[in-house]
Amino acid sequence: MRDKTATFLQKAGPFLVIALVVIGFILIMRLFRVEPQTQPRQDIGFLVETAQVKPEPLTLKIQSQGLLKPKHDISLVAEVSGLVTEVSDSFVVGGQFKQGDVLLQIEPADYQVAVSRSEANLASARANLDLEKAKAEQAQKDWESFGKKTKPSDLLLNIPQLKGAQAAVDAAKADLQKALRDLSKTTIKAPFDGTVLTKQVDIGQFVTVSGQLARLAGIETAEIRLPLTTRHLNQLQLSDNHHLPLPVTLHAVDGAEVGEAQLVRLEPQKDAQTMVTYGIAEVKNPFALGLRFNTFVSADIIGPSYPQVYPVPAEWLLPQQRLPLYRDGHLHIQPVSVIYQTDEFDYIIEGINEKDDIVITPIQFPEQGMTLRHASMTNNTADDQDNQTTANPS
Numbered sequence: 003m004r005d006k007t008a009t010f011l012q013k014a015g016p017f018l019v020i021a022l023v024v025i026g027f028i029l030i031m032r033l034f035r036v037e038p039q040t041q042p043r044q045d046i047g048f049l050v051e052t053a054q055v056k057p058e059p060l061t062l063k064i065q066s067q068g069l070l071k072p073k074h075d076i077s078l079v080a081e082v083s084g085l086v087t088e089v090s091d092s093f094v095v096g097g098q099f100k101q102g103d104v105l106l107q108i109e110p111a112d113y114q115v116a117v118s119r120s121e122a123n124l125a126s127a128r129a130n131l132d133l134e135k136a137k138a139e140q141a142q143k144d145w146e147s148f149g150k151k152t153k154p155s156d157l158l159l160n161i162p163q164l165k166g167a168q169a170a171v172d173a174a175k176a177d178l179q180k181a182l183r184d185l186s187k188t189t190i191k192a193p194f195d196g197t198v199l200t201k202q203v204d205i206g207q208f209v210t211v212s213g214q215l216a217r218l219a220g221i222e223t224a225e226i227r228l229p230l231t232t233r234h235l236n237q238l239q240l241s242d243n244h245h246l247p248l249p250v251t252l253h254a255v256d257g258a259e260v261g262e263a264q265l266v267r268l269e270p271q272k273d274a275q276t277m278v279t280y281g282i283a284e285v286k287n288p289f290a291l292g293l294r295f296n297t298f299v300s301a302d303i304i305g306p307s308y309p310q311v312y313p314v315p316a317e318w319l320l321p322q323q324r325l326p327l328y329r330d331g332h333l334h335i336q337p338v339s340v341i342y343q344t345d346e347f348d349y350i351i352e353g354i355n356e357k358d359d360i361v362i363t364p365i366q367f368p369e370q371g372m373t374l375r376h377a378s379m380t381n382n383t384a385d386d387q388d389n390q391t392t393a394n395p396s
Contacts, residue, residue: 047375052328052359055312060349062237062305062342066228066281070288070297074194074220080209081187084108089205092198098221098289099192106190106203106215113185120181124174131167138164196220199295219295224288226252226263228301229278237342238305240268240281250283251302252293261291265303311341312350318362319348326361326368327354333361333372 088107092099099105138160145154201216203209228250230240239245250263263283272279283301285293293299319325320335327334338353354360361374 047331047373048333048363048365049375049377050328050361050363050365051377053362054356054359055314055354056356057310057312059307059309060311060313060342061307064230064234064238064303064305065300066230066234066303067298067300068226068228068283070224070226070285070293070295070299072196072219072221072295073223073225073284074196074218075199076193076218078105078190078215078218080108080190080211080213080215082108082113082184083210083213084110084112084188084208086203086205086207086209093201093216095198095201098197099195101192101194103192104189105192108188108190108209110185110188113181113188116181117178117185120174120178124171124178127167127170127174131164131171134160134164134167190215192218194218194220195222197289221289222287224285224293224295226283226285226299226301227269227280228265228283228303229273229276230268230281231278234303235268235279238303245306249304251304252285252291253300253302255298255300260293260299261285261288263301308341308351310351312354312356313347314350314354314360315362316343316346316348317364318360320368323348325350325354326365328359328361328374328376331374331376333365333368333370333374335368335370 085108086106087109088104090099090103090105091097092103093105141154141159145159196218199217199219203213203215209215230238235241238248240248246268247264247266250265251259252261252263254260263285265281265283267282269280269282281303283303285291288294314325319338319340323338323340325336325338327336336353336358338350340348341351342349363377365372
């Protein structure tokens, strides 16, 4: 047993000595170790770039679109019946006419007969009235010749007959006026300067009262219904009609300018489905501009002008009309007032000035007062280090 123990110690002895030496070395190192000095972590800030913008004048321009429609669009109907005997050369689809031009002529013979008959009846009624007047005057003279002091009765003085004769004259006059009016209606004239959109009758055709003859449209003025959102109305300052009319520039589908118009009024109610308000733009002499009815046009509505606004790229702004600014090494989130927006720019009228440094580097989670590091400061530090390296080469 003792021999085995001695043998084990002889084999393990060297290892035990090495282990003891290592442990002793570690203990000595710990005794003489110097703890490193800890320095507080320094927030160097989020690296950003900034830019400044200069103010410029702005005239608001709101874009909309719509179809060109005639301002006056009516159905022409017959007020009397008869045979169409004459048709104007302009009474064709697309034909143009002036106000007062004769478009159709209905056979007037029967209505001329009615006028003659009415004139005869009036003459007869007037003759009867004269007779009754003479009778009344004679009755008054006879009563006075008898020396009567009492007042005679109306019947004795022929007053009822006289009133009846006067009523017959008035009725004959009314009949004559109606006959003359019916005769005038056989000549159908244009109510305004316009064109024929559709026609339903032609020469030789018999028309009845209230029968539709044609559909006419005025060509002096056309209208365009332009949809406007609430935001558009606010930008144009059109809470009411006080700022109307506004100038409008019209463009064709290909973008070419085709003419001018004026926004003259707003419809009194919003569209029930889209909740937009329609503004009505009037176009003078659309045919002279090469515009036909039902032409689709885009419109630039010219709104108020501002002498000084700041055009800021849309991607620089934070939600809810806020702008990130660099101030004294920190982020300042500034509320601003945007009066106009395009696909590229937001135009700010209040909240900034031309000396403000706008943070143009996207910040994922911007917080008021967060530390920032300006890119120009980083570049300056790097330049200083390069200069020192050049002056003191290793």
